[in-house]
Amino acid sequence: MTFVMATLLPSLGLLLGMLVCIELGRFVGARRRGAGNPRVDAEEVAIDGAIFALFGLIIAFTFSGAMNRFDRRRDQIVAEANAIGTAYLRIALLPEKAQAPLRKLFRDYVSSRLATYRKLPDIDAAHAEYQRSLGFQNDIWAQAVASAGATGNPAVPQLVLPALNEMFDIATERLVATRTHVPGLILILLFGLALAVALVVGYATADSPRNWFRSVVFSAAIAATVYIVLDLEHPRFGIIRLDAADQILDEVLLQMQ
Secondary structure (H helix, E strand, O other): OOHHHHHHHHHHHHHHHHHHHHHHHHHHHHHHHHOOOOOOOHHHHHHHHHHHHHHHHHHHHHHHHHHHHHHHHHHHHHHHHHHHHHHHHHHHHOOHHHHHHHHHHHHHHHHHHHHHHHOOOOHHHHHHHHHHHHHHHHHHHHHHHHHHHHOOOOHHHHHHHHHHHHHHHHHHHHHHHHHOOOOHHHHHHHHHHHHHHHHHHHHHOOOOOOOHHHHHHHHHHHHHHHHHHHHHHOOOOOOOOOHHHHHHHHHHHHHOO
């Protein structure tokens, strides 16, 4: 099952569930009014308002969080490209005989970094490529340390090694960001509140003629929002992707040729 289907099916399930809950709410509301309780009191209005406000807060929180994490992942790609570019330029400070092997390692490393994320959603292949990039990190660091020390200039290690360290740190930050998503409990709460809101809508409109168009539009809007949240949380799997941002690393790699 593709990731698009894995997110689409829960969203469609939420759509159908909300439609069912609207009808269930109408049924309960009609029964209550048929039993001699036609009046809508202040308590009902207050409770309905509180439920809608809470639902609006949760859906805004989850959407904003997903969008912020998406932007952060994109910014990290730019930061990594800048860090790689800076470290690559500082190779020129090392002895000339050490520069060519290090430049080749840099090209292999950037290619591996690009492949790590482009192999997704194949988790195993992406993990194997990430481990390969760690091997390049170790080789780059070992050669850079030896070459910087051989210059006899104490300023060279202070310029080259921190740049490499920053380049490696950003790779770890991107890995953590890839694994960071909205907590599952919040998603469960979001789905539960969406169904509760649908019940309230159905109950409040029990005295009105059934309007399937409004019910479908309302439920579809909520389900589509939830789908977008899920898609934003996994920008390497779904429709909303970070492929355009990866072009920055492609350009860095081209400049190394």
